[in-house]
Amino acid sequence: MFTSIVRELTDRIVDELAPPTATETDSGESPRLAYLLASASKVGADDAEILSAIVEVARARNVLDAAQAQLVRGAERAGIPFRKHLRSAKMLLTEIGVPPAVAERTVRNGHHAEQFENVGRGMRDGSMSAEIADAIGAGVARVALGFHSTQASSSGWLASSR
Numbered sequence: 001m002f003t004s005i006v007r008e009l010t011d012r013i014v015d016e017l018a019p020p021t022a023t024e025t026d027s028g029e030s031p032r033l034a035y036l037l038a039s040a041s042k043v044g045a046d047d048a049e050i051l052s053a054i055v056e057v058a059r060a061r062n063v064l065d066a067a068q069a070q071l072v073r074g075a076e077r078a079g080i081p082f083r084k085h086l087r088s089a090k091m092l093l094t095e096i097g098v099p100p101a102v103a104e105r106t107v108r109n110g111h112h113a114e115q116f117e118n119v120g121r122g123m124r125d126g127s128m129s130a131e132i133a134d135a136i137g138a139g140v141a142r143v144a145l146g147f148h149s150t151q152a153s154s155s156g157w158l159a160s161s162r
Contacts (some may be wrong), residue, residue, distance in 0.1 A: 002067075006064075006067075015032070016032050016033040016034060017033060017034055018032075018034055019034055019038075020032070020034050020035040020038050020039075025038075033053065036049065036050070037050070058126075058129075059126035059127075060126065061129075062123065062126040062127070062128060062129050062130065063123075063124070063125070063126040065106070065109070065123065065129070065130035066109075066113070066120075066123035066124050066126075066130075068093075068106050069106050069107075069109040069110040069113060069123065069130070070110060070113065072089050072092055072093065072106055072107055072110050073089075073107075073110025073111065073113070073114065075089060075092055076089040076107070076110065080092065088107070089107050089110075090103045090104050090106075090107050091103075093106060093107075105130060105131075105134045106130070108134055108137060108138070109123065109130055109133050109134055109137070111137070112133055112134065112136065112137030113133070115137070116136065116137065116140065119133050119136055119137060
């Protein structure tokens with residue numbers, strides 16, 4: 001079910017982005033995004049609609065990035081990479097053409113969404129980008145690592161000073 005919803009959405013966006021047809025251009029009317037962009041007002045009449053579309057596309061990207069992270073995390077928990085003889089969950093993505101850095105971030109974000117409730121919620125509702133989620137997760141991990149190494153070194157100092 002989810003796959004068909006995403007496929008329909010993707011197909012619809014592909015149609016919206018296809019260059020305006022001669023009929024659309026000649027008639028001067030079309031509800032499609034490509035036509036709006038090709039004929040956008042130079043005096044700002046279309047600004048609100050274009051800016052709203054930019055915001056909604058950014059939100060959709062965030063939501064789809066969150067879905068991808070959750071799907072890969074679920075596949076990882078289910079053992080799919082192992083059954084497919086892959087070294088990591090990241091390879092589920094790189095095998096379909098996702099750049100390695102993006103695949104790695106997606107895997108990390110699947111873990112971040114599980115560990116940090118607010119990160120997971122922000123990713124799911126589209127208010128947080130994958131880049132921000134990853135930065136938060138990496139930052140928390142770095143602080144935790146520094147905290148643990150500080151504790152270890154201070155406890156070592158206390159033991160050696162006695």
